Amino acid sequence: MTAKPDVKGFYDARTFSIQYVVSDPATRKCSIIDPVLDYDEKSGATATRNADTILDYIREKRLSVEWILDTHPHADHFSAARYLKEKTGAPTAIGARVVEVQKLWKEIYNWPDLQTDGSQWDRLFEAGDTFTVGELQGRVLFSPGHTLASITYVIGDAAFVHDTLFMPDSGTARADFPGGSAKRLWASIEEILSLSGETRLFTGHDYQPDGREPLWESTVAEQKRSNPHIAVKDEAAFVALREARDKTLPMPKLILHALQVNIRGGRLSEPEGNGKRYLKIPLDALAGAAWE
Ligand SMILES: N[C@@H](CCC(=O)N[C@@H](CS)C(=O)NCC(=O)O)C(=O)O
Numbered sequence: 027m028t029a030k031p032d033v034k035g036f037y038d039a040r041t042f043s044i045q046y047v048v049s050d051p052a053t054r055k056c057s058i059i060d061p062v063l064d065y066d067e068k069s070g071a072t073a074t075r076n077a078d079t080i081l082d083y084i085r086e087k088r089l090s091v092e093w094i095l096d097t098h099p100h101a102d103h104f105s106a107a108r109y110l111k112e113k114t115g116a117p118t119a120i121g122a123r124v125v126e127v128q129k130l131w132k133e134i135y136n137w138p139d140l141q142t143d144g145s146q147w148d149r150l151f152e153a154g155d156t157f158t159v160g161e162l163q164g165r166v167l168f169s170p171g172h173t174l175a176s177i178t179y180v181i182g183d184a185a186f187v188h189d190t191l192f193m194p195d196s197g198t199a200r201a202d203f204p205g206g207s208a209k210r211l212w213a214s215i216e217e218i219l220s221l222s223g224e225t226r227l228f229t230g231h232d233y234q235p236d237g238r239e240p241l242w243e244s245t246v247a248e249q250k251r252s253n254p255h256i257a258v259k260d261e262a263a264f265v266a267l268r269e270a271r272d273k274t275l276p277m278p279k280l281i282l283h284a285l286q287v288n289i290r291g292g293r294l295s296e297p298e299g300n301g302k303r304y305l306k307i308p309l310d311a312l313a314g315a316a317w318e
């Protein structure tokens with residue numbers, strides 16, 4: 027029988043993100059997946075409201091944190107991995123191909139000093155790598171397409187599929203960020219859908235279509251039954267559908283703010299002489315301006 031971890035989702039309504047605590051009921055060990063560091067772009071303020079809510083839950087359930095995991099360098103919010111490492115002492119991890127993402131954005135930000143060896147994390151996962159959460163086995167699938175470095179964490183009967191599949195009524199993630207590929211996304215989705223039908227799938231975002239309540243859990247079988255982006259059944263049709271939709275999507279409002287933090291493992295920039303931190307925003311670096 028496949029082990030069944032406890033999975034608690036924390037929805038961040040500002041960024042439509044779902045953050046997870048996945049825990050082993052037998053040992054009370056847990057991993058945190060895709061935590062959000064709050065950022066208000068209008069005022070430039072940062073906060074740890076989401077991360078502190080997660081820490082409260084961990085304290086209340088008397089869990090101990092074994093891993094702080096990111097599925098990919100996020101383009102729409104800051105990662106709270108660094109903050110949570112400071113608070114818990116747990117190691118951070120992300121997919122090994124993050125080094126490619128670092129190289130790509132090092133050019134865009136013109137940051138000659140950025141280290142592009144992934145040394146900002148404690149562990150870099152390759153496809154097929156395993157890890158433990160208490161007595162539960164974790165396994166890594168390489169799931170590129172949305173980004174070059176995206177991975178899926180399969181822990182017991184739960185798969186954290188981040189931005190590949192959304193809820194069945196919401197289709198799939200976009201594949202048009204620098205380094206994205208609809209063709210690779212299709213291959214990643216096919217691998218996820220080759221998991222057993224009862225596998226619980228936990229998505230990274232829910233954009234609440236038609237204002238319905240936020241949802242984040244489905245199964246492989248449900249996705250196959252009712253996700254219209256999968257119903258196309260072949261790569262060429264998926265790529266056509268995905269690319270057509272991506273042409274209509276403006277860039278995420280925080281992409282230029284977020285990547286510079288997230289390719290450094292959730293570290294904010296170093297303070298300048300006056301003690302203040304600054305972001306660097308490249309102009310005319312990305313296509314996808316939404317003028318209307
Ligand atoms: N409106 C959001 C869009 C964020 C976005 O592009 N999200 C990605 C995942 S990081 C996605 O796949 N979105 C699919 C969609 O918007 O249909 C923002 O500005 O932050």
Ligand SMILES: [Fe+2]
Nearest residue numbers: 100101172189
């Ligand atoms: Fe994403």
